[in-house]
Amino acid sequence: MTHAPAHLPHELDPAPPRAPALEQQFPAVVSPLPASAAPRASTPLMRKEHRDNIALFRYQVIRGVADPSLSTRQRGPLVRALAAVDHPWPFGGTRRYSRETLDRWIKAWHRHGFDGLKPEERSTTIGTDPTVLTLAESLKREKPNRTSAQIKRIITETLGQAPSETTLLRHFRAKNISTGARPVATGRFETNHSNEIWVGDALHGPRIGARKTYLFAFLDDHSRMVTAARWAYAEDAIRLSAVLRPALETHGIPEVAYLDNGAAMSDKSLARTCAKLGIRLVHSAPYRPQGRGKIERFFNTVTSQFLGEITVTDTPMLPGTEPEAGSQISSLDELNTLFTAWVNMVYHHSVHSSTGQTPLARWEASWEHRSPVSKPLEVIRQAFLWSDVRTVGKTGTVSLHSNIYEVDPLLAGTKVELVYDPFDLDGLITVNNRQGVPAGIAKPIDIGRHVHTKVTNAVKDNDTATNISTGINYLDLVATRHRQSLTGAPISFADLHDQTTTGNQVQPTIKEESR
Known part of the structure; x- marks a missing residue:
């Protein structure tokens, strides 16, 4: 210098x-x-x-x-x-x-x-200059081993600024130019104990009554135990909460939740829940599915061993009626009943080829000298509340989902956080000021909507179960055996906001039985 x-x-x-x-x-x-x-x-x-x-x-x-x-x-x-x-x-x-x-x-x-x-660079064009992309293409073809980062540095040195690495990679792929990325051997990964990582994802299922179904599932990485699973009519945050909350109450709090980048998995309500419960939320990188192989394999098992045994009908099957093939279902409730039975009575008791143990036995062995991290039910309920930021009007009122609430007049003109239960918009809504300090309760003034719009459709998922035949085929036999051993009822969407509900759960853990 x-x-x-x-x-x-x-x-x-x-x-x-x-x-x-x-x-x-x-x-x-x-x-x-x-x-x-x-x-x-x-x-x-x-x-x-x-x-x-x-x-x-x-x-x-x-x-x-x-x-x-x-x-x-x-x-x-x-x-x-x-x-x-x-x-x-x-x-x-x-x-x-x-x-x-x-x-x-x-x-x-x-x-x-x-x-x-030198002053900071400023973008002066909306799109990328084609001349710059042509130069980047020439640099890549000249030396295929050049990375996008290196090409960006060369163009920046030459022209003053360059497109992002993502833009360069997208251009190279469009031109069928190899990016030179070699496969990386990541090796087999497995946690040492249960509840270190829960892997979550969603599987697209059959149509019931012209409506698409989706399976939300969480798998314990160590034991391959299904800690949570439920079929729903939509892939959104409400249905995900209906699956995850009873699982946390039943199986404890995992250290890490490893999820896909879907809209439900990336919803801010889930991020708030994990932050409140001390769960590290990790999303898999795009185009890098490493670490998701276990739940993908589980979905393959679900498709081949469970969905392959189901026949969807338009009308409920009457007792004693012979099905055409497999177990006939006509409602989402029937699908969840059979699936819960299959998971608890078949999948959890089948020896896994990778571990040499059944998921249930491996799960239970992991807790011989340790205990799951648990939280009080009220703490878990608070973690599943939603929050939104609103500006308080001059009259000391605030709007939330078409409803009007009154807050402390001293908050007029400021932004506040409203913490509420999406299932009960006319219930208790706490107010936090912009520093995050509690600032009282929001008093309902004009209530036109009692639940969140997403909840309105989610409650309909809990349709009334109809009679299903037993003793006819494989899945019905499993369901019969499961009903005989089941001591709890499936979770209901309507019960998610009930503070007194402590027994409902999606996947109750069962003990190993003699066969």
């Missing part, structure tokens, strides 16, 4: 004369433009030159006071004097800069040299 000479220029004397014309200091930088505005830089090369010219101008302004040999006490009066005079702007007119700005330039020059004085 080249430093300015130690002696001080005459321009910084207590009574400094007017600085010589800028053309005499660095004529190559001066533009004959009469206006004070900088010229529009419309191409990458012009933008690079523009940033270089501004950096050179800044260096000419601070070159004397930036001498590293000056102490802070010596530099202070000189910078104040420099801030008191006008400086010819290279694009016409004059500019005056505050002491804070000059100090920032000096610090940037000390840390990064000439590059530290």
